[in-house]
Amino acid sequence: MLDASFYLEIENKFRVNYPNKSSATYTSALNFSDDLSLTKQRWYRYKEGFSLGLIDSILNEYSQKNTEGVILDPFLGSGTTIIGANKFGKTGCGFEVNPFTVFLANLKTNKIKKEDIMSFTANYESIFKKDLSKVPEYPLPPLSFANKIFNEDIRCSFMKYRNLIDNFSEPSKSYLLLGWISILEEISNYRKAGNGLKIRKSKKKKEINVHNLLLNKYKNIQEDLLKSLEYKSYNNIIVNDSATKMMKYLSCKSVDGAIFSPPYANCFDYTEIYKLELRFGGFIKNKEDLKQLHKIALRSNLNSCEIKYSHSTKLIDIFINEMDESLWDKRIPRMLRGYFDDMFTVLDNLFNVIKDKGFCCIVVGNSTYGGVVVPTDLILAQYAQSIGFKVDKISVDRFVIPSSQQYNKTKNLSKFIRESVVCLKR
Ligand SMILES: C[S@@+](CC[C@H](N)C(=O)[O-])C[C@H]1O[C@@H](n2cnc3c(N)ncnc32)[C@H](O)[C@@H]1O
Structure with a gap:
């Protein structure tokens, strides 16, 4: 049985700030939903993103404003770190495996010329002048539940707009496609819930006007x-590859520093959750593409099947060996070993890539399985220290209530x- 003293023994090696103390720096700054009215962050609601406020607090503490430098996010998601880094006067760099989020982050952080914005404007205005009754519907992607995704009238206009988008050239076409994908969840009968897509209980009673949503x-x-x-x-760099392959590129x-939130060891499968965006946006074409994406993603979910480890699993095994019969899936131990090996x-x-005196801040959540708490923050801090990082502090943001x-x-x-x-220092 692992009791509190076992965890405290690890925790006491570090400076840990708890949220009820005034020294807990980042309380409540982790949430993307606070950013939904902000420039560019409002383009797509990336639920798992963190806030620009967090990036700003970290950079103010660990970096110097408006001096040259590169800030890296190895798990870039929707591009928040690059946007925050640029606001602070730094170039951004990111790695991300999901081609939809790469597309989103690129559009949010790319340079764009005024004439391209003008043609984007003219193009979207021209879309809304078309007589939709004369436009054929774009085919739905080949998903087993494709026909249940929308009510018929919604599907009809939504897929007609998709057809019109294809007539334009880049960069307009990409911005048009992004806006179109961004309204998908709101108009569909499915929503992201837990670790997958769930059908909405009450079939959308709310008036949905595809034209107005898209226009807005x-x-x-x-x-x-x-x-x-x-x-x-800035000349930001976004690489569509795994953070584990970083040394191929950098x-x-x-x-100068890294700020990121990796997937948590919570079985959350980003590939599954973003299936609609991936399929409707044409980023993956078939099951083979999906399999490939699972293969290169961090081993944080039960669909990861790779069982090779390049680090010792000894510490993780201490937690795994204590898990009881309430472990709800026998693949969880394999997932945890893979997760920490990748991290x-x-x-x-x-x-290797952070300069001397640089910093690295990791936003992460702990997990609970089979009656055992897996303290990801402490495990990562301990490993980081063993390879030469100095652990500056661990700031606890919030407590999480586990399942009943x-x-x-x-x-x-x-x-x-x-x-x-x-928070680590190099
Ligand atoms: C918690 S999200 C990051 C959100 C980001 N901080 C933001 O504000 O948008 C974690 C991201 O890691 C990505 N990811 C998973 N495995 C990866 C890997 N091996 N390399 C790079 N990115 C990966 C996921 O697709 C997901 O977008």
Whole structure:
């Protein structure tokens, strides 16, 4: 039985700030939904994203404003870190495996010319002048549940707009496609819930007007692009590859700092959750593409089947060996070993690419399985220290309530079930 003293023994090696103390720096700054009215962040609601406020706090603490430098996010998602880095006067660099989020992050962080914004505007306006009754519907992607995704009238206009988008050239076409994908969840009968897509209980009673939703989205994009012309632009780099392959692209000691939130060890399958965006946007064509995506993604979910480890699994096995019969899937131990093996590889790479005196801040959540708390923040801090990073502090952002089944078993360990920011110095 792992009791609180076991966790405290690891925790006491580090400076840990708890949220009820005034020294807990990042309380409540982790949430993307606070950013939904902000320029460019409003283009697509990326639920798992963190906030620009968090990036700003970290950069203010660990970096210097408006001096040259590169800030890296090895798990870029929707591009928040690059946007925040640019606002702070730094170039951004990111790795991301999901081609839809790469597309989104690229559009949010690319340089764009005024004449391209003008043609985007003219193009979307021309779309809304078309007589939709004369436009054929674009074919639905080959998903087993394709016919249930929309009510018929919604599907009809939505897929007709998709057809019109194909008539335009780049870069307009990509912005038009992004706006179109961005309204998909809102108009569909499915929503992202837990670890997958769930059909909405009450079939949409709310009035849905595809034309208005799309028009508003395009207006926001146009407005934000025009605003971006007022700011300095940067040669950001976004690589559509795994963070574990970082050394293929970056040289040693080439970045000033890293800020990121990796997938948590919580079985959340990003490939599954973003299936609609991936399929409707044409980023993956078939099951083979999907399989490939699962293969290169961090081993944070049960569909990852790779069982090779390049680091010792000894520490993780201590937790795994204590898990009881309430473990709900026998693949969880394999997932945890794979997850930490991949995260250790990413930390090894970061130690190589971050300059001396650089920093690395990791936003991460702990998990609970089979009556055992897996303290990801402490495990990552301990590993980082073992390879030469200095652990500056761990700032606990918030506590998480586990499922009712796990709640009683882990009651005495509740302070370790949390989301934190692990702050390292090189
Ligand atoms: C928590 S999200 C990051 C969100 C991001 N901070 C933002 O604000 O948008 C984690 C991201 O890691 C990506 N990911 C998963 N495995 C990866 C890997 N091996 N390399 C790079 N990115 C990966 C997922 O697709 C997901 O977009």
